[in-house]
Amino acid sequence: MTLDPVILFFLLGLVARLLKSDLRLPEPIYEALSVYLLLALGLKGGIELARYPLSQLAPQIAAVVALGCVLPLLAFMVLRGVGRLQRADAASIAAHYGSVSVVTFAAAMTWIEVRGIPSEAYLPLFVALLEAPGIIVGVLLARGASGGATRWVGVLREVVTGKSVILLIGGLAIGAALGPTGVKPIAPWFFDLFKGALTLFMLELGLVTGRQIGALRTSGAFLVVFGVATPLAFGLIGAALGTLMGLSAGGATILAVLAASASYIAAPAAMRVAVPEANPGLSLPVVLGVTFPFNLLLGFPVYHAYVTWLQA
Amino acid sequence: MTLDPVILFFLLGLVARLLKSDLRLPEPIYEALSVYLLLALGLKGGIELARYPLSQLAPQIAAVVALGCVLPLLAFMVLRGVGRLQRADAASIAAHYGSVSVVTFAAAMTWIEVRGIPSEAYLPLFVALLEAPGIIVGVLLARGASGGATRWVGVLREVVTGKSVILLIGGLAIGAALGPTGVKPIAPWFFDLFKGALTLFMLELGLVTGRQIGALRTSGAFLVVFGVATPLAFGLIGAALGTLMGLSAGGATILAVLAASASYIAAPAAMRVAVPEANPGLSLPVVLGVTFPFNLLLGFPVYHAYVTWLQA
Amino acid sequence: MTLDPVILFFLLGLVARLLKSDLRLPEPIYEALSVYLLLALGLKGGIELARYPLSQLAPQIAAVVALGCVLPLLAFMVLRGVGRLQRADAASIAAHYGSVSVVTFAAAMTWIEVRGIPSEAYLPLFVALLEAPGIIVGVLLARGASGGATRWVGVLREVVTGKSVILLIGGLAIGAALGPTGVKPIAPWFFDLFKGALTLFMLELGLVTGRQIGALRTSGAFLVVFGVATPLAFGLIGAALGTLMGLSAGGATILAVLAASASYIAAPAAMRVAVPEANPGLSLPVVLGVTFPFNLLLGFPVYHAYVTWLQA
């Protein structure tokens, strides 16, 4: 078994928190690291993006956006039908699982790279595409037909100008504008350091996750099961779509990871404002305390196995 | 046209702010980045400084300090005579334009490097030399003959022990002490990462500038024009002096950039304390909202053209 | 004489503070840098650790832990017997000198590396081993036999789960798990940048030390002498033990440095909680204002000379 630094650092943070260590990373460092990671991911994707003709990418873009709209609907149906959650809570959790976790994506990228699995260079584009639709569908589900057009514009603006989307899209655009040569002077900062910076971020996420695990009681048994079952199911959907779209083994695995992952940056922030009646005490412990570590520690090989099986 | 990463990141910050995005970089990160940039610039200059005999540098040093004293006088005359500003405000704005912007310098250095324009290695020394005189002349202009010797010592101490001067001079001294070999163990940190770190700083400055543009109404039309005309005029003076001093094309361009740039770190801080009756609501929006982006986006090629024309 | 960047940056911070400059590094940056340094040191040691059979390391581990228990006892006897300090204060200061300074260790490592002095690769293990015993013995000395078993478990837990021990041990474990190949993706971040990051930390420590020097009056003349005499004596003990243990010249020098250094991260934090009646106004100025700069500026060559003489 190949050990991944990112996972070891995540575990170190987790263990430190469970041992009640006073270890902490100041919040400004957390924020700066997340800005850095989003920009770096965007840049990396942007450099390659310029090489592909739009005609090739357009169908893939449409398929990925459709995926981002369908997944939260599925989640919502299960949460309402099986879990009997209130409308607002079901919609909010659906939005989390419809959107994506950028850090899970970054960890999965290093996972496939270390194993030499080939992948498309423009995958960060998918992250940017998948960030928003899940959140928007979630708000729609919470509101039903009501809500009014004016409020809608507000929610849309908030999601699209949210820091994750701005930085990913901004990074993609700058990467595309600079190209492989123009990006060279900033490559040591954005690319050589990327994995190292990610380990520090993972350490912090381990600490945060450790606290959320303690809060899992509030979420209840159904949501804990949901937090494992959903990535397994959505991962399969992502793997299938990726295969249908003609992605490489690595590309399809990453699309599976994206489908399986749940947002804990953009979605919680948007839900607090757009669907305040949803209880974050239900969603956050499951997203961060169950699904995030599940994907990181166990999920990647499963999603890769899905793809190997589907592409066989 | 060659696109510069620093400018693209500046624009990204600007756009994010104008879209009212929640994107932000925590203030401690801003402060740390500015310490890093000042040290790195100082070090870079210091390494080369040791190679030059003092006899060669002494006349250049004198000329540059003289430039730093004359420019604020010119600005003051225009601000009082044409703009009819109050004495304190005119003196304060003159101090900003007499001093220099370290970040504009750093961006200009990458601009000439990318284009392969040759330049003297000790240019960071000029930044350190130009930081203080403009501020001191500005205080002098605000006070007239009054003020008393004791207060003068205080102002001088504050400017000379201000963080920008301490870090630039400190970096120059350490660089000179270490030389090219001694600096090697810290080169990856201070030199390889420099341009990447600068992009993050530029992103933040784009955000800050975006807010200042909204405050331009307070400054009024005269100051907006002043914010474009002054760099064009001072840049020409800098280019001419650089040519007279026998600097290379790159060196003279950089001296033009320094003359054209206006301080937004050291000068505002010093003015608040030494000339509190000056209104920062007049100066900051022009310095940050007009002159800084003007230099960054349009100025460099103009100053380079001045030099090419003068040295032809 | 070879100039070390770390020392020059320390001096820059010191000078800036003595000149009353407004230079500062935000506290979150200080905290982040200390997390980074501890992790990097741990990783570096861990990679090599896996290569050594436990049978070879076990006796060295025992000897180093014994050293960590004996040194605070010696310090305590002097502080009580000669210095006539109160029990709690003597015990607290003994704990500081029984434990170690991670930054002094890091600076000493670059000192021997620059000079090409060979050393064992697992030395960071010694830092992790020496962190806790001094503190525990210090608490024991403050309490005498009293205190009760329950409180003891608390103190032990606090020391062992303290951030320094967690990060050093965590880094060692991750380094050992990854090995030289697995660590490669994160090497640019943790190893190439190490010395550069250390210079920034040193700049900050210079600023902090500058303030402590002003507080030395509170500590009194005896403690100032103690702050120089103890490293000289403990350095000799460390050098002798290192030589007896069969360490290389570099390894024995580093063990001498560790013995000579005094903790200013883990020990003060633990003492405030476990021995609150000890006055930190006595210990901190001596540890940071005397012993730390003494070791950094004058100590390393002395300890190296000890070793050369003992190993001759």
Place this chain on the structure above:
Amino acid sequence: MDTMSTDTKQGGAMHWHVRKLLTVIAEAALERKLIEESLALGIGGYTISEVRGGGAHGVRAGEWEGERSIEFKVLCDADAADRLAGAIMERYSRHFALVLYTTDVGVLRSEKFS
């Protein structure tokens, strides 16, 4: 009563005016809303600081952006404090981690905080 200075109360020389300080401790997600509500009531300023804490909604240690809390303070007259407190309680107290309280304070430039 508004112009009654506290110097009758404590013998000081300055002319203090009684005003209310309304303090709201809340999830950072409410920052924009709180500013907008204050502006809507014509309150002339506000001050924000970063805090962390714990309460009925559990520990909010402020370690990452999903868990940031702020302390939001406005100086104003009793009437505006009542209205703002009322608006905040009505719109946000049900669904957000939130605590608010008022303090009687003395100010000098009463026209700034009417």
Place this chain on the structure above:
Amino acid sequence: MDTMSTDTKQGGAMHWHVRKLLTVIAEAALERKLIEESLALGIGGYTISEVRGGGAHGVRAGEWEGERSIEFKVLCDADAADRLAGAIMERYSRHFALVLYTTDVGVLRSEKFS
């Protein structure tokens, strides 16, 4: 008296209850202890912010971890404030840099801070 609203005092429309705000400025090393003491007295919440300052124990500029200070605040009734203040003074005031004070404040949901 606890349920006496301040509207009789200042003419506002909301029903304010008088409670105590106990503020403790102390070395960061006391953070855990202060939280534990509050919990032990059944106080329902607390708020912490990072501060720096100076006093009898010298300047605490908060530049590094050995010198961090916090401001710890609890809203509670007068009785709990007295007990908590008493416990803190007794156990920590001798050996720690520490200042505490109480303020009368008005709260709306009195059951949260009893």
Place this chain on the structure above:
Amino acid sequence: MDTMSTDTKQGGAMHWHVRKLLTVIAEAALERKLIEESLALGIGGYTISEVRGGGAHGVRAGEWEGERSIEFKVLCDADAADRLAGAIMERYSRHFALVLYTTDVGVLRSEKFS
């Protein structure tokens, strides 16, 4: 009156002394001056925290060093609070973004804050 404890007021067991808390919210550029003015009046300590906000001088979002604001607090007797407030208003209120107010607070070790 200074030694009048608040226990007569609220029935608590501790002996609280009435003092003033003077709070100044101001541009960070004033930090040194505020400390010096307090020291000059013999005030024994101060506490500072980082804040951001908005007021007559516009939004001060604290995003960069040119726009930092601080909250500066001193505990002292009413007389010192009056003098310090007077000195600050006279010297700085015209040219700086600045707000100040006083609160009546109860302290235990009155000799620390006389």
